[in-house]
Amino acid sequence: MQKDQLLTRRRALLAGAAVAGAAGAAGLLATGSGTDAARPATPAAGAQAAGRPLKPSAYRLRPLTGYGSPQALPSGTQVRSAPLLRLSGRGSTMVLTFDDGPDPRYTPDILDTLAAYDVRAMFFVCGEMVSHNKDLLARMADEGHVVGNHTWSHPLLTRLTRGRIRSEMERTCDIIEEGYGERPQWFRAPYGAWNRAAFQLGAELGMEPLAWTVDTLDWTSPGTRTIVDRVENGAAPGVVVLSHDAGGDRSQSVQALRAYLPELLDSGYRVTVPRRQHV
Secondary structure, three states, X not given: OOHHHHHHHXXXXXXXXXXXXXXXXXXXXXXXXOOOOOOOEOOOOHHHHOXXXXXXXXXXXXXXXXXXXXXXXXXXXXXXXXXXXXEEOOOOEEEEXXXXXXXXXXXXXXXXXHHHOOOOOEEEEOHHHHHHOHHHHHHHHHOOOEEEEOOOOOOOHHHOOHHHHHHHHHHHHHHHHHXXXXXXXXXXXXXXXXXXXXXXXXXXXXXXXXXXXXXOOHHHOOOHHHHHHHHHHHOOOOOEEEEEOOXXXXXXXXXXXXXXXXXXXXXXXXXXXXXOOOO
16 A cells, blocks of 8 residues: 555544544533643743752643743644643543553553544654654554654653753654654643643644643552542543553553443443644
């Protein structure tokens, strides 16, 4: 099959997944004004980060917001001052997201489980991981999943210069386009550590910032049952769930997905992917 034909096929699959996702919840995302959304913390950037900076792992506890007035950019993507946290609209829709991959040890098992239930998810990938696992990115495209930008090397953006942040984003956009067939339309800051530069540069590159509503904290290896309980207890219309398919031993995350996904579907939830409000 020629490369152009393959990319056309992938785009058709993705378009079909987007239409299916839009039917349940109007496909839009909302900022953290909902009752179930995590409250954004004060940004740790520039002079405000002086004193006792948090360890990177501490940022995973909740998304951080940017600050300052956004500037209008010609891309048409809105420059936000806080990441999107949840779906809005009608219907019992939820979004499952997986960060830090792709990892050949865990991502294939997650993809297999999603395929078994004909469910689409979002994968926020790191460019460095993609460079070693391009076949997994191609599989995500073929199976209709949405791939987002999670930077190249998973740094703490609030400690980088604007130029370094741009490089982390752009390199990842390029390699995603190469293996996925499209440039990413979504961005998630590593550790949930957002600042004004991250919001502005993401918008300039045509990406919306997406955080999460429910954090499984699976990166702490709390036990499969605990991860399952966090997802099921946090399940609600519009929820965005954060899990990981790389960055450590993710066997518990794989096992948990096998347990909670059929439970969510049996409970009437539509697990889908969002449609962009601004393209």
